[in-house]
Amino acid sequence: MKVSAVRQALLLIALALVPAIGEAIYFRNKVSWQSPIPASELVTAEQAQSWGDNVIWVDARPSEEFDRDHIPGAISLNEDRWNELLPQFLGQWSPERTVVVYCSAQSCNASREVAKRLREEAQLKNVFVLDGGWERWLKLNR
């Protein structure tokens, strides 16, 4: 009986591959398969710094971490205090400036989420995520 349940499970596992592969083919150009952030939305610290004053740095880390230290001129905008901080950010934003969002390191999600909300909710266009985050910026600058 045990073997039979395992065989049935294997059959279900194989059957589920069919619609999954179909959906993956349908979404193949809409998903970033190698990294959670599509390459077109990522920017390196070197490249962002070369844009000079045209960049608005957005710190997506918790406010306590921002208060401790941040990229000079960065604006704090995190999901916990989104409604409170967004108007302050929009007050400093202008259409010709490029927004670069960062969080702690490569593995954090906050910058991705904040960048997504800026694109979708605030309808901003030039929004990038800093590759490697705050750690990478620190390594380059201090």
Add this chain to the structure above:
Amino acid sequence: MVKSFPWRIVALIIGGIFIYAGVLKAMDPVGFANDIDNYKILPWTIGVRLAFYLPWLEILCGLAVILGLLYRGGLLILTALVSIFIAASVISKVRGLDITCGCFGHASKYLSFFGHLLLDLAIFAGLIGLSISNRAQQSQL
């Protein structure tokens, strides 16, 4: 497949939950991939592929439990999946990650950790009950 009326109802509810959860996630695989990534257990390259696969596995297993086709296989997989969900949620909580489980796509955003855990444990108990009742029924034949 269990034939007693109360267990048929349990099978319908549990199968229905997995079909509902699977359809929600299959409609937004990228969102589900982000939910998997939030656990910080699997690399993105694996998580994103699982995000396309797991919803369909849940749907098929939910259908198997409701329709009684490949019934034991469906129960086996769903029990394994719920065990993994529970383990991953607890590990994440212990690691201090404040995340949503993503079990019901972004709809689960508003359920607390303990809400999720209770729901998962109830489903797990139901699946074990279905397996035991099915085994008892088989041994009577």
